Amino acid sequence: MKSRHHPPKRVRNASERPSRATAEDAVRTLIRWAGDDPRREGLRGTPARVVRAYEEWFAGYFENPREYLKRTFEEVAGYDEMVLLRDIRFESHCEHHIAPIIGRVHIGYLPRRRIVGISKLVRLVDVYAKRMQVQEKMTAEIASCLNAVLKPSGVGVVVEGAHECMTTRGVHRPDVTMVTSQMLGVFRTNFKTRQEFLAAIKLRHSADDGQIS
Numbered sequence: 001m002k003s004r005h006h007p008p009k010r011v012r013n014a015s016e017r018p019s020r021a022t023a024e025d026a027v028r029t030l031i032r033w034a035g036d037d038p039r040r041e042g043l044r045g046t047p048a049r050v051v052r053a054y055e056e057w058f059a060g061y062f063e064n065p066r067e068y069l070k071r072t073f074e075e076v077a078g079y080d081e082m083v084l085l086r087d088i089r090f091e092s093h094c095e096h097h098i099a100p101i102i103g104r105v106h107i108g109y110l111p112r113r114r115i116v117g118i119s120k121l122v123r124l125v126d127v128y129a130k131r132m133q134v135q136e137k138m139t140a141e142i143a144s145c146l147n148a149v150l151k152p153s154g155v156g157v158v159v160e161g162a163h164e165c166m167t168t169r170g171v172h173r174p175d176v177t178m179v180t181s182q183m184l185g186v187f188r189t190n191f192k193t194r195q196e197f198l199a200a201i202k203l204r205h206s207a208d209d210g211q212i213s
Contacts, residue, residue: 023051057093060130065141068123069149072114082193084108085121086201094165095132103161103177106201109146110153110186110193121146135161135180143182154185156197 024047028038036043086106094101105125128141143157158181167174186193 020051023054024048027051056130057091058130058132060127063127063130065124065127065145066149068120068127069116069146071120072116072150074114076111076115079115080111082108082110082196082200083115084197084200085118088122088125090125090129090159090161092129092131092133092135092138092161094163095134097165097169098132099163099165099168101133101135101161101163103159105142105160106156106158107142107146108156108187108197108200109150110155111150112152114150116150135159135163135178139180139182143184147184152185154183154187154190154193156184156187156194157182158198158201 027047027050031038031043031046038044038047084107086104088105088107090101090103090105092101093099107121107125124142124145128138128145139157139159142159143155146152146157147155158179161178161180162174162176163178166172166176183194187197188194
């Protein structure tokens with residue numbers, strides 16, 4: 001009999017987190033493991049600073065991205081063409097090494113009846129970016145959430161990211177950018193719609209070469 005796989009539970013309730021003192025002790029342990037003394041003057045305040053940084057970097061675990069998309073607008077004078085927001089800068093962290101991923105997100109959707117304020121698209125990106133991530137998953141999560149809440153005719157999301165787990169360690173390649181995409185609805189089924197989206201974000205050559213679909 002096959003056992004069911006249950007994905008690990010994400011800590012979303014602050015009461016379920018380890019205490020701040022426990023987290024700071026963990027940082028002291030890592031400092032000692034790295035070969036330094038957390039009691040020396042320059043490092044005494046480091047554990048507290050690291051914990052505060054983690055609170056900022058991973059705030060997305062305690063936010064619901066759907067909440068930002070709840071307020072929509074229907075008075076659009078019959079507008080039914082693509083809505084596109086490009087070059088949304090993001091800062092995330094690789095879940096394998098907790099190293100920074102820095103890049104930009106491009107979001108397009110074809111509204112059916114409702115649109116959302118463009119600042120809410122930025123907040124949508126921030127919520128998912130402020131978690132430990134892999135870029136492929138973050139791309140799919142952004143597209144899936146927007147599609148589920150707005151129910152547009154289609155959604156396109158492209159993410160370009162530089163991964164410091166590869167630029168500062170391992171193969172040490174600072175000249176590499178990873179590009180991922182998720183196309184839903186007419187962005188997937190209609191080549192012209194997809195090409196229009198990719199051309200608008202300056203990736204038309206990739207569409208023509210068949211690299212993004």
